[in-house]
Each structure stands twice: as C-alpha cells, then as structure tokens.
Amino acid sequence: MVCPDLHFTIETAETLRFAASPHIVFKLRITNSVPQTIHTVILRCQIQFDVSRRRYTAQEQKRLTDLFGEPSRWGETLRPLLWTNTSVVVPSFDNSTVVDLPIPCTFDFNVAATKYFAGIDTGEIPVSFFFNGTIFYEREDNTLQVAQISWEKEASHRMPIRIWREMMDAYYPNTTWLCLQRDAFERLYAYKVKRGITTFDEALLQAIDPALEAKVR
Numbered sequence: 328m329v330c331p332d333l334h335f336t337i338e339t340a341e342t343l344r345f346a347a348s349p350h351i352v353f354k355l356r357i358t359n360s361v362p363q364t365i366h367t368v369i370l371r372c373q374i375q376f377d378v379s380r381r382r383y384t385a386q387e388q389k390r391l392t393d394l395f396g397e398p399s400r401w402g403e404t405l406r407p408l409l410w411t412n413t414s415v416v417v418p419s420f421d422n423s424t425v426v427d428l429p430i431p432c433t434f435d436f437n438v439a440a441t442k443y444f445a446g447i448d449t450g451e452i453p454v455s456f457f458f459n460g461t462i463f464y465e466r467e468d469n470t471l472q473v474a475q476i477s478w479e480k481e482a483s484h485r486m487p488i489r490i491w492r493e494m495m496d497a498y499y500p501n502t503t504w505l506c507l508q509r510d511a512f513e514r515l516y517a518y519k520v521k522r523g524i525t526t527f528d529e530a531l532l533q534a535i536d537p538a539l540e541a542k543v544r
Contacts, residue, residue, distance in 0.1 A: 330474045331462050332360040333368070337454075337484035342494040343429055349498045351490060353428040353456075355482075357417060363464055366471060368417035370460040372428065376408040376443055377453035377483070390446035394439060407455070410440045414460075428456075434495060434504040444491045451485035458482075 336356045343350035359365055383391065388398045395404040410430070417426050435441055444452075458480040466472055507515070519530035 329361050329363075330472075331363065331365060331464050333458075333462065333476060333480065334358045334360065335456065335458055335480055335482040337456060337482050338425065340484060340486045340490055342490060342497070349432045349434075349494050350429045351432055351486075351494065353430065353484065354425055355415075355428045355456075356423060356425050357420070358423040359420075362422070363466075365417075365420050366463040366465060367419065368460060368462050368476075369414070370417055370458060370476070371412070371414045372459075373412050373457045374410040374430065375455045375457070376410055376440070377455050378408050378443070379405040380453040381450065384448060387446055387448055391443070394442050394446070408439060408443060410454070432491065432494065434499055434502075435506055436504065437506055444488065447488045449488065451487050454484050454486050456482045456484070 334357070336358070338354040338356050340351055340353050343352045357368070357370075378395075383398075388401075392398075394408075395401055413428065413430060415426060415428055417424065432444075433441055436445070457478055458476055459478050460476045462474045462476060464472055464474065515527065515530055515534070518524075518534060519527060522530075522533070524530045524533065
C-alpha cells in the first residue's frame with residue numbers, strides 16, 4: 328500500500344466573523360495524490376513572513392526600523408520573520424478537503440508580528456506555511472496505518488494587508504495597545520494624578536511634549 332502524499336494550498340484569507348478576539352482564517356486545501364481514505368490528520372504548521380519578497384515605501388521603511396534596523400542594512404537584516412505556530416485536526420476525506428486554519432492576532436506592539444503588520448501601508452504580505460504532522464489512513468484491508476508529514480511540505484500566500492487593518496479597526500477602533508511594566512505604569516499614573524489630568528492619553532501627550540504641558544499650565 329502506498330503512503331499518502333499530501334499537498335497543501337492556501338486558497339483565501341479572511342477575518343473570522345463574530346469572534347471574541349481578532350483572528351485571521353486561512354482556507355487550507357489539502358489534496359492527496361494517492362487514491363485512498365484519510366481517516367484523520369493531526370497537522371502542525373509554522374507560519375512565517377517572507378519579508379524580503381516585497382518592496383517597501385520610504386514611510387514603511389521608517390516604521391519598520393524598530394524591527395530590521397536602518398534600511399541601509401536591510402540586505403543583511405531582512406530575514407524570514409516567524410508569525411506563529413499552530414495546529415489543526417483534519418477530519419476524514421478521500422481525495423481533497425478544505426479546512427480552516429485560524430490564527431489569533433494580537434494588537435500588542437511588543438510582538439514582532441504586530442509591528443510588522445502595523446508598518447505596512449498597502450499591498451500584500453508574502454506568507455509561507457510549513458507543515459508537519461501525522462496521517463492516519465486506511466489500507467485496502469481496512470486496517471489503520473500511520474504516516475508522517477515532513478517539513479518539506481509547504482504553501483505560500485500573498486495576504487492583502489487590508490484584511491489585518493480592517494480587522495483591527497473593527498475590534499479596536501481608534502485604539503492601540505501599549506503594554507507597560509508595572510513600575511512604568513505607576514510613574515505615569517502618579518504623573519496623571521499629580522497634574523489632575525483626566526485621561527492617560529493626555530498624560531502621555533503631556534509627558535512626551537513639554538510644550539503641550541506648558542500650554543495646559
């Protein structure tokens with residue numbers, strides 16, 4: 328009996344609707360080139376940004392300096408950027424099936440993926456998917472067999488950045504997350520209280536712009 332030979336293709340990417348937190352769902356088509364019944368696939372996937380496979384505007388280069396350094400060094404620093412690792416259980420199929428690959432997205436700017444997404448204005452992001460896992464399949468005598476998927480199996484997709492931006496605008500309209508260490512928060516809070524400032528937004532603006540603080544006084 329020939330072992331399964333699975334091939335992977337990303338068909339589309341879209342926002343997961345009505346979720347408690349932002350997710351991007353990739354529609355993953357799995358095709359077996361061998362005629363047999365696949366009982367289950369426990370699929371693991373590593374997802375990366377192929378950051379060197381697109382051009383960047385001057386504004387995008389400025390925003391991405393925090394990730395890759397000065398643009399003059401990008402020939403050395405632009406390397407594939409890990410987005411996430413995930414897994415999914417694929418139910419039974421014969422020749423081909425499509426499954427959802429949901430990826431949770433954070434708005435935390437301490438996370439490299441968030442910095443990268445936020446640094447892109449327009450166009451597409453090249454994304455690579457590397458697969459591994461275990462296949463449970465049936466032999467001709469109906470006995471269950473096990474095979475492994477090697478990391479050589481992969482797929483690629485160019486995801487429009489508008490998907491991420493529209494999703495974040497829907498979940499966090501006119502808002503950005505900023506995670507502070509506790510001592511930094513305590514100092515900002517004390518600054519806010521001492522000056523009778525109503526919001527943390529105003530406290531931050533006054534703290535970084537002495538001219539604005541002088542006007543308030």
